Amino acid sequence: MASKEEKLLQFSPFSSALDTGFWHQLTQLKLDVFQLDDAPQPLTGYFFNGDASGIPSHLNLDYNAFQPNFKVPIRHFPSRGFIKNTNTLNDFKTIDKRNLLDTTGKEIWQSIVSGEALENPTLLSRFLLLTFADLKKYNFFYWFAFPALCAPEKITVKERKKINQVLTDEQVEQLLIAYDKEFLPKHVAFFLGKKTKTSFLLAPLKYFDDFYSGDDEFFLCVCDPCNLDDYPGWPLRVFLTLAAYHWSEKLGGVAKVLCLRDRFKEGVRSVDHSLVFTVDLPSISHLTESPRCIGWEKNERGKLGPRIVNLGPSMDPSRLAESAVDLNLKLMRWRLLPSLDLDLISETRCLLLGAGTLGCNVARSLMAWGVRTITFVDNGSVSYSNPVRQTLFTFEDSMNGGRPKAECAAESLRKIFPGVRTEGHVFSIPMPGHSVTDGTKDHVKRDVERLEHLIEDHDAVFLLMDTRESRWLPTLIATAKTKIVINAALGFDTFLVVRHGVRLPQRAVAMETSEKASLTQSISGHQLGCYFCNDVVAPGDSTRDRTLDQQCTVARPGLSMMTSALAVELLISLLTHPQRGQAPADIRSKDEELNVDTECPLGLVPHQIRGFLSRFNLLMPTGQAFDQCTACSNIVVEEYRKKGFEFLLNAFNEPSYLEDLTGLSEMHLSTMDEEVWGFSDDEEM
Amino acid sequence: MAEGLLLSEDEFHQGIYELKELSDRIGDLWVLASEKSSKFLSKRVIQYLPLCPEQTDDSPRDEIAVLEKEESLETLSDLEITATETSERILCSCEYHIIFSSSYGVPVLYFNFYKQDGSLLKLNDVWSTIPDAFNDRLIEEKWTFITQQEHPIRHKPFFHLHPCHTGQLMKASSSLSTSNTPLEYIIRWMSSIAPVVHLNVPMKYAHFLPDGTPG
CATH class of the missing domain: 3.40.50.720 (NAD(P)-binding Rossmann-like Domain)
Known part of the structure; x- marks a missing residue:
């Protein structure tokens, strides 16, 4: 299945997945805590690299999203974001959305340039949520953005393989042992890997300089929420921006990316659907300004616009x-x-x-x-x-x-x-x-x-x-x-x-x-x-x-x-x-x-x-x-x-x-x- | 425990701790939750449920349409790929809680199915997602009765399987084995009711039962 022709690397974006508990919490906080304060509030969401085949990659916000110390569920990975809840529908409509997204984009860029994201890779996965809550009718207007920086402008795919075309069963097993020990329990979705003559090793991003050696086959590893055979999911996108900024020269402008997909079926683990991409990764270390940022989610009709949900049946006490x-x-x-x-x-x-x-x-x-x-x-x-x-x-x-x-x-x-x-x-x-x-x-x-x-x-x-x-x-x-x-x-x-x-x-x-x-x-x-x-x-x-x-x-x-x-x-x-x-x-x-x-x-x-x-x-x-x-x-x-x-x-x-x-x-x-x-x-x- | 039918609260806690450990070992996703001094098991899964998506609701779509026209934001464009859906299934977040009922002395399954926007599936829709194979069983065996109830800890509407027949159910399924630890009890109970509500219980749990069958 290795494809030789060079084409642009495309990513499958997140779709948002909410639950009623989240809206309940927003309502309660709006009434009791935020009131007319529409300053952005921090939130924690999470994604998963173990979904069954056919499930699109999703970013989840649940009942606990507003908890400051929320620990994401086992085998899931955190995404930090904030919610901007406007006081009026008009504010929701007229707020400068490009500016809102750029603000988060700049934060991500800052964390990459400063090296903070190397220490704390969670900073790479961000989102923002714009809402207006009409609490009389229990209508919630909302619009997610999953910010991604447009740098490098273009990434081409040189080769795409399945994991077992690149690693032996033994190497995969070594990978999983290290992953289960160091990264999975800490909910870290981004790390480094290398294939030496004798084994497969993993390391945190911050140890790149010690870990990387020109001799071994080197991998950027990401826990990939996407299930598609041909494409990686959204988290890789910002990760590649980081890699292009810090490591492109060392890597010689080419990187191997391991998209780790880790599924259990009937209690039996399988990572066979993981992918390895070889991509051109031009350096962006010369950039001084934050690259432009994109990522507003399309709504259910495929339009770039907000969504609305009516929760009257499950929130209005009279209707309950x-x-x-x-x-x-x-x-x-x-x-x-x-x-x-x-x-x-x-x-x-x-x-x-x-x-x-x-x-x-x-x-x-x-x-x-x-x-x-x-x-x-x-x-x-x-x-x-x-x-x-x-x-x-x-x-x-x-x-x-x-x-x-x-x-x-x-x-x-x-x-x-x-x-x-x-x-x-x-x-x-x-x-x-x-x-x-x-x-x-x-x-x-x-x-x-x-x-x-x-x-x-x-x-x-x-x-x-x-x-x-x-x-x-x-x-x-x-x-x-x-x-x-x-x-x-x-x-x-x-x-x-x-x-x-x-x-x-x-x-x-x-x-x-x-x-x-x-x-x-x-x-x-x-x-x-x-x-x-x-x-x-x-x-x-x-x-x-x-x-x-x-x-x-x-x-x-x-x-x-x-x-x-x-x-x-x-x-x-x-x-x-x-x-x-x-x-x-x-x-x-x-x-x-x-x-x-x-x-x-x-x-x-x-x-x-x-x-x-x-x-x-x-x-x-x-x-x-x-x-x-x-x-x-x-x-x-x-x-x-x-x-x-x-x-x-x-x-x-x-x-x-x-x-x-x-x-x-x-x-x-x-x-x-x-x-x-x-x-x-x-x-x- | 009395004739292997009922659990004390301590036994329930022991059972869910052990189940959580097993769950971790076999890649299941149960999480021990602690809210308002109650401990329970919780799990959230995104999956397709067999239900036709309906488009009608009473939300003001016009407002959205206006915004779509006004906004001139950059699309994700060339770097974007999206998944497709079919018309006979709907993508749902399924949330499951296993909570102890002190009045019945049994575990109770509370659950909710959410559409992606966070709205709750209606009771009739939940009923219609139940696999055909279970319909006869549903009619005959009242223990599988699904109804909507206030969540005992969160005080929000949740669906639940009424616990009034759990005791009898457990008597029937545990009659083969002599001993019955809290963990075995919960595994047997869970695997009996799970298929009705699209809760996947890996067969591997059965390896931890003495007779190797999930009940």
């Missing part, structure tokens, strides 16, 4: 939190539930009507499931008694009259997890039986419209208020808009979680009343009842006749957490069911339904969950939609669709309007009153 939350959920899917559709869950927009004990805990559980859009509606403010039960508030929120719950809850969610999209709306939900005067009419109308828009813009509505009648309007609107509704209500030691039936969109108006469920196994989702279906009175003002202690929600404290958790889990099961809102609810006896193979990967999707804490007991009743329901029956939905706010106004103002409309009044007349009223205000069926 987001991906960690997602990963946690993905683990659940990978390990236990391969069919779980996490995207569907995270994209479900949830509207929480009520930001009290239920609202706070529902929001927390939704976040834990990766739900990213959570909107609160509440007209109350945080009071002193709230923070101990309402888990998104603190004492401070209750001071000075208390902050609005809806806004405070949203802010709290963002503090817990910045990835959540959340807002709080402060207004009250108009209720039947709470009459609307001419003075308040416009205001109520606005609130109704607000609620209509919010329900329209969300996929699931949670009813988490503390009165029964405030649930009526959202039940009606959500039924008309075929949205999922999860309703949760608390007694003292009892609770109810119910998913409202979701009408089939095309039949939302004309639900066929003749279509009765086959009452053997299940009721399909569009035939399920709502919160009001089991009541035979219309909602009215339930707070009017209450004493103070009855107006406060007095419940066993743990009840809200259980209820909120069940409400969210019911939504997730429903979303995971292939029929979603129309998922049927089982009506078989309890033992049977526990054994049935469910369509939903999470298991059963009950219609209602009723809990009795005094007995630590849960029931899962299923109820069909009632065709005279005051909130979800066709006649009510139809009237609302036709007459809109005028219809609502009647419902708000006239206590018997809804009962008359649905025919409940008639039914009341034909029934023994005391039987009906007997369980009218009780939320248990």
